[in-house]
Amino acid sequence: MPSTSRHHWGTDMDLNNLNNKFFDSGEGLKIYTWLKAHGAEYGFCQPYTTKEGGRTGYEEERWHWSYLPLSGEFLNQYKKEVTYKDITGFEGSEVAKPMGVIKNYVEGVACKKLCGGSSV
Numbered sequence: 001m002p003s004t005s006r007h008h009w010g011t012d013m014d015l016n017n018l019n020n021k022f023f024d025s026g027e028g029l030k031i032y033t034w035l036k037a038h039g040a041e042y043g044f045c046q047p048y049t050t051k052e053g054g055r056t057g058y059e060e061e062r063w064h065w066s067y068l069p070l071s072g073e074f075l076n077q078y079k080k081e082v083t084y085k086d087i088t089g090f091e092g093s094e095v096a097k098p099m100g101v102i103k104n105y106v107e108g109v110a111c112k113k114l115c116g117g118s119s120v
C-alpha cells in the first residue's frame with residue numbers, strides 16, 4: 001500500500017527470490033542460513049518473520065532485509081510524522097485506517113528494538 005512500504009525509505013531490499021520456498025533448500029537455504037547467522041553483523045534484519053510471538057502485518061518474507069542503522073530511525077520518524085491523513089488519494093486508501101495499516105503493518109516488524117519499535 002502506498003505510504004506504508006519500507007522499500008520507499010531506501011533502507012530495505014528484496015534478495016534473490018520472492019518465494020519463501022526458495023529458501024527451504026539448495027542455494028536458497030544456503031543464502032538464508034548465512035543471512036540469519038551474519039546479517040546482523042552488517043546491520044541487517046529480516047523484518048517480516050513468521051508471526052510466532054504475535055507479530056502483525058505482512059506474512060513472512062525471507063527475501064526482505066532491512067538496514068537497521070537507517071530503517072530504525074526512519075521508523076521512529078514515520079511514527080512521529082505520518083498519520084492516516086497522509087495515506088489517501090488512491091484506490092483502496094479508504095481501508096488503510098480500518099485495517100490499522102500503520103500499527104499493524106508499518107510497525108508490525110520483527111526485532112523492534114533494533115528496528116525502532118518499543119518491544120520484541
Ligand SMILES: [Zn+2]
Pocket residue numbers: 007012013014061063064065
Ligand atoms: Zn520487500
